[in-house]
Amino acid sequence: MTHAHEKHREHAPKQINFYIITVSTSRYEKLSKKEPVVDESGDIIKQLVIEAGYTVVGYSLVPDDKVKILRAFAEALDDPRVDVIISTGGTGYAPSDQTVETIRPLFDREIEGFSDVFRNISYGDPKVRAAAYLTKASAGIIGKKVIYLLPGSPDAVRLATKELILPEVGHLLYLVRG
Amino acid sequence: MTHAHEKHREHAPKQINFYIITVSTSRYEKLSKKEPVVDESGDIIKQLVIEAGYTVVGYSLVPDDKVKILRAFAEALDDPRVDVIISTGGTGYAPSDQTVETIRPLFDREIEGFSDVFRNISYGDPKVRAAAYLTKASAGIIGKKVIYLLPGSPDAVRLATKELILPEVGHLLYLVRG
Amino acid sequence: MTHAHEKHREHAPKQINFYIITVSTSRYEKLSKKEPVVDESGDIIKQLVIEAGYTVVGYSLVPDDKVKILRAFAEALDDPRVDVIISTGGTGYAPSDQTVETIRPLFDREIEGFSDVFRNISYGDPKVRAAAYLTKASAGIIGKKVIYLLPGSPDAVRLATKELILPEVGHLLYLVRG
Amino acid sequence: MTHAHEKHREHAPKQINFYIITVSTSRYEKLSKKEPVVDESGDIIKQLVIEAGYTVVGYSLVPDDKVKILRAFAEALDDPRVDVIISTGGTGYAPSDQTVETIRPLFDREIEGFSDVFRNISYGDPKVRAAAYLTKASAGIIGKKVIYLLPGSPDAVRLATKELILPEVGHLLYLVRG
Amino acid sequence: MTHAHEKHREHAPKQINFYIITVSTSRYEKLSKKEPVVDESGDIIKQLVIEAGYTVVGYSLVPDDKVKILRAFAEALDDPRVDVIISTGGTGYAPSDQTVETIRPLFDREIEGFSDVFRNISYGDPKVRAAAYLTKASAGIIGKKVIYLLPGSPDAVRLATKELILPEVGHLLYLVRG
């Protein structure tokens, strides 16, 4: 008997377009001053997406500011090519962290399990351990698009993208599109 | 004795910049087809704002679509000149009405009383009467900006702008700016 | 110029079917003991609905009990003939009052203005006055059906049905049906 | 026929104990510096309560600070003599206003109608008019106690206490005590 | 020293009655056409419940429809014999999935940990892995009854029932009954 998850995976779209948003005040300020910006986490997501055979159709870099974050997501959501948005940064407990507080209320449906499954596989990493409970990394659905809000750390971004996003995003888009 | 509200009004800013957003699928489609568009409600707001000695610094026309609405508000919020955003349309109970559902979750603080005071003065209008309870017209604060979400009807827009928004918006901006 | 509300009223369905639910522990207990039950508020709603040219297709009497209330509403919602459900009772602040707490979380959309407009016209009645703020009378939409949760008192039921429900329910059904 | 509200009023307790909390940073700072403090709004509530034949059993003055507000309410709630708590101040839209944001989430049940009925009678006062929509004055129930969160202005406090609280608080306590 | 959980388990009721609800549009349509229906997941729950020495007192099969789901739960909740309700189906992210969205708002208390513990043991199954984050399987309490909302897949149902529900449901009923 074929397992249900496997059957769904067969129906997953082969062509998926991603939009990457990096939320980082320090990098944004460098960019504003035309200084060179290294965005390691953004780059990791792009590379993993491409290695998986998917496409990156857009990217933006914004500071930890509710309105700038909102605008970047609104533009990505309004781009008809975009299937999936992944952000990195702003998911923690510093007062400046605003990504989840800004975007989560917009979800038509929150993919509630993304937060806890991500934290629990993070907990399993000896370099992270208890620090795993300090992230609000989240996912949700707006219209027919899927949004992932990842932490800023390169390790966290690699883990989430490789272990959780890429294996299931096609399956999820298939479900969401009804 | 000077009344507290009167004292606050003295401190109100004299120069206030408004951004108007009309939410109307039919007008948006005409615009997309380059047909002439009459936006009576948007025009009423603009005229009343100008007559009050304030300034209109921006305007956009969007359809009843969550993402388009979100984007228009995000751009207005991100415009440093803007103090107040007023929208018209999409506050009722047709399935297409999405303005309040989209923007209210973004309020840092909802100005809860706007909805009920507006409905109750509408109820007093013999042309509206019980239909007054069928609007979700709302107001709220994001950052230091004030947002009003008005119905689409010209009469409703005139009533809200003249009787509720213009008399208190300066006072409110003074409070919100702390 | 024809007013928007008037145009909508023209499109309102002429044939509307109501289901009445009386929530009253004392009457339910009498019914259970096969004693005669006078349900003045339920009777007022029925009579006003019929006088307006509409139809009552169902009625049930339940105690102030979350599960019994839920079941009565579920059966009314599942009856394909029913367009509008009106309940009477259980909208106050006694610990036994559970109607609003039970049904409101099920609304796809709450018709938020019903509560405040109803309270404010009640406040205008010299027999009610400040007691008006002690009701949670509410309305909302589930699927394509409209639900009104009215207080238990005959005067309140008459006021809400005559002044708010009957004048707009056709208009509202027209909107809700998209 | 005796009206239901009148019957309930007959059952209302005759002896009711009030605790008054004034929320005002400026007055609190004066008090801390042992300067003389005039608390006009607090005094109005006390006087009206006493004139109505009820008793004031406690009073505290706190600044617009979440934790100080919380502590004052916790102490009043924990005082077995107290039936009703009335606060004045901190219900507006300045960033410092925190009374409603702090206490409302603690309500077992919010008395939702207090906010809109109060705003609508305030709107009727020509000195207040549209400023009425700028208050979040609220009421609610915790355990068997009733809490009213009033604005800071003497006029608002007098209106709410005379027109809404004193006429119904006995009735409400009777209901709440089940 | 005896562990607290072990002591509670001693007090657990020995006789527990379950009601099973299968939420599946395809099976419901077959049933409506009097075609033979195989409900593998429903059958697994029944069998595991009986093997554990408990009793199945009711069963219903409903489509992925808010009102039908609501009615089935309302009838199960209103059946005085029922201690525990387990549903299977409708917990995912297809637009048709409505079980959790319908029933969760009715919980007096959500058993929040059921969702994340279930997802994390699912993640440990190599056939499920990252797909684990795509379920909203949930549990909660209404009155003195416990409700579990399980996914539709036979493997998920077997895992949840064997590893989470049956080991603790007696303990939980003992707690909930106070």
Place this chain on the structure above:
Amino acid sequence: MTHAHEKHREHAPKQINFYIITVSTSRYEKLSKKEPVVDESGDIIKQLVIEAGYTVVGYSLVPDDKVKILRAFAEALDDPRVDVIISTGGTGYAPSDQTVETIRPLFDREIEGFSDVFRNISYGDPKVRAAAYLTKASAGIIGKKVIYLLPGSPDAVRLATKELILPEVGHLLYLVRG
């Protein structure tokens, strides 16, 4: 490359003051009758905090009562020496369990991941296993203070304090203080 979590840990404050609150009706009643009280879980927290080089600056014992719980937390929050509050007890599903229901609505930000990470490491303990899903143990931030709401069992308290709280609380305070 130094890992981000390690860098944050370097910035963590060395001196941290804890306030312990035990929520237990049975112990509170003994205390009220001046009988000897053994508070094993409270003692475990104190000992672990001290062994970690931190300080316990306050302690209180309250029954499972919303107002008493609220008051104890309000006093601890209002104590300027206190950095972290840890409570034990009242996080389960007995009707008397009220700690989480009382304090969670006061959080400025909930540290959402604490609940699920704690449950999942509890699940890994063979003495707890599925009982892990029956706790609502939670954490959150009020102002610049961090609050942990732990279960009443000594084993749970030891696990949470050793594995989750002590390793990250300095890091978290550093983040929260901005």
